[in-house]
Amino acid sequence: MEDSWNMSELMLSDVLVSNVYNQFFHQNQNLFKDKIVLDVGCRSGLLSILAVEAGAVKVFAIGNMRSAKCIAKVLGNGERAEIFEPLNGCITQIILPCGLRKVDIIVSEWMGHALFADSLFCQVLYARDKWLIKNGFIFPSVANLYIQGISLNRELLVDKNVLIMEDYVNRQSLITEKCLLKSIDLTSIKDDIEFQKADFKMKALRNGTMSACLLYFDICATNGKGQLQKLFSIGPEAPKTYMMQTILFLKEDALVVAEQQILFGRLSMILGYFAPRGVEFSLGIWLAK
Template sequence: MNLSHAMLNDPISCNAYYELFQTHDDLFKDKIVLDVGCRSGMLSLMAVEVGAIKVIATGNMESADFVEKALSGSEKEDIFESINGSIEQIRLPYGLKKVDIIVSEWMGHAIFTESLYRDVIYARDKWLVKGGLIIPNVATLFMAGISKHVPENFQEDEIDSEDEILLEDYVRPDQLMTHRFRLKITNLSVANKEDEYFQGPFGMNALRDGEIEGFVLHFDVAVAHDKISMPLFSIGPRAPKTYLKQTVIYLEDNLMVQKHEMIEGYIGMFANKSAVRGVEFILGMKTIYESSSEMSE
């Protein structure tokens, strides 16, 4: 199943976006909307249905064809239009210089792996009107320690191979060994290109005695503007599964911890020069015993 089909078959994200568009349909009425990436076509179609005067899609032409077929023969079929080409090469049709709203399913695994982050930033700086909306615009990245994890569709004896130091998978809530730590808040309304990559410290307390085999990265998605503010969905282990998976970083050597023990360290995310839209991670840590039993989630 390709990405666009996986998105359309994900009831969690689809229902979240549907509620947003239906609840705040007044924001779209008679507005010009740009769908950056048109990954599933769902956001374009919803924008048309709630009253946008024009919806322009860039990126996935297969999904754009889906939207055109869905609107074919209706009184709204002329509202939607797709443009083929990279975001840096295209021009808006009809001499348009600005758009009122940017929509995009821009997030990838761990937010930035295979994401459209830079495409949205480019479109925002070039075409979005002052005070215009980006939907969704906020993604908050977290990490937590996990116990033994056997990836879906993998043999257990393959886990320690070099190829499986990092993978995308679903982690169960009972595998969580620590409280989660907030690594980064990304707000596309104010972010710049350099914010895509980062490094910094982390600290988290162990929930119980045991062995930490790795760390899981996950994130929450939301919309936060003056006119609209609401959570959409989560990619966390405690949330229902979505088309996006969590990112698991395995440790070379497992880490023994006691309940309430503090795990501190640093993590960095950088561009993978050998893979377009790919990322690389660095990770280091230490443990510090913490005697207090009053720890927050």
Template sequence: MSTIIFKAREIVKINGLADKITLIQGKMEEIELPYEKVDIIISEWMGYFLLYESMLDTVLYARDKYLKKDGLIFPDKATIFVAGIEDGEYKEEKIGFWDNVYGFDYTPLKETALSEPLVDTVEMKAVVTDPTAVLTLDLYKVQPSDLAFSCPFDLVARRADFIHALVAWFDIEFTACHKPIRFSTGPHTKYTHWKQTVFYLKDVLTVEQGEKVECSLHNRPNEKNRRDLDIKIEYRLDTQDPTRQAEGTCLYKMC
């Protein structure tokens, strides 16, 4: 849709490829390609938390309308991972800030602040639990209806620490390559512009090594704008120490 296409056409021409590359400006759902079917679809459709503001619906439209029976999609697999993190200092700065704003009580805004996931980089040393995969998308098979999902999962503590938030990231795979290629957007690897997505919990969970936090993630596209997300996270820490038991439900909006 961008006007950069005019410069792209110049670049194609000066490199002698005008007879091999055709650039079309417009939305995939509105334009007509000069071919009935294609061999390969290549798209960088991923958004924050993989699905926020993503173009996956458009990729699936192109797949169903244009891809040949044995055609290829690059990338073709995506997985969302979640882990628990200790992030007390930043949570206090982001959420506790509203308790006293230059002497005024702004606590009604704390709930709003908690409902907004934070897109930022998380250091590996902050990760308290083992990561767990909560969703894997196979782009050859996934349907738009699959983007509304509920998934139970457990987080197992690596050490005695506090959990202030859950962090989510995604991995992408190109399984059809001669040598399969995979890259990750997690805190354990090199920086990407997707960073990670942090969901702050209402409670601070106090965990011992090996303890399990039972969670469930519910995600659906917003009814008014499918590129926005409505997310619900439920968590439960059941321990023999009643003072550390905790459970709750948090609602988030990525918009």
């Protein structure tokens, strides 16, 4: 489950998200104090470091061993260094050291493009079912995936045949209202993770042509008071983060829409259990009669 070092560097360079994570751990140290923590993916290593600083008694990391080596250097040779321990190997073959069978907390920078592509979603659910104690804590745990119609000039694209791309869309390109596709809580989700399907409807904001749909999400976590707290968003209204929005272009000609007109659609995503990078999208859009 070795993860991309390029993505790790992007995460570490994102001041906005790093500050949000740092603030959450600082304000909710009671959640982590004297707890055993498992970092699934260890992408940037930031969550492992913050868990150590928040008072965890032990932090295990699975995934990016290059990040794990950097964490060890950051923690130095003192008592904090002994708290952190990387576990090398495939997640399905790993055995927790010292006879441990459970952990109190799972942390993971699990989100991918359009939430599921290039994600660690499946690995977090596997770790949850295998190692997390009953009523254990996952950070971050809740994600809301949205879809919104946009108007983009495909003539400006270098590759006119592209159907999926990553970018950041400005508010001027929005042509429909947003629609919540799916709300996911990693502590309780039991859906078929190999196939995600959602029907939706959107209302046009103005007259124009819709050439694509925009996928984006916001990320939340339950704080020490039991309240669901929004951490950050990658929507058009939010500041840019290391995560890009996902644009799905319509195969056919752009749809001509009128203000207040209703559009119906269905989005399907197929992902392999341990091959989450290979997500296939299927999008259908039609106008209300």
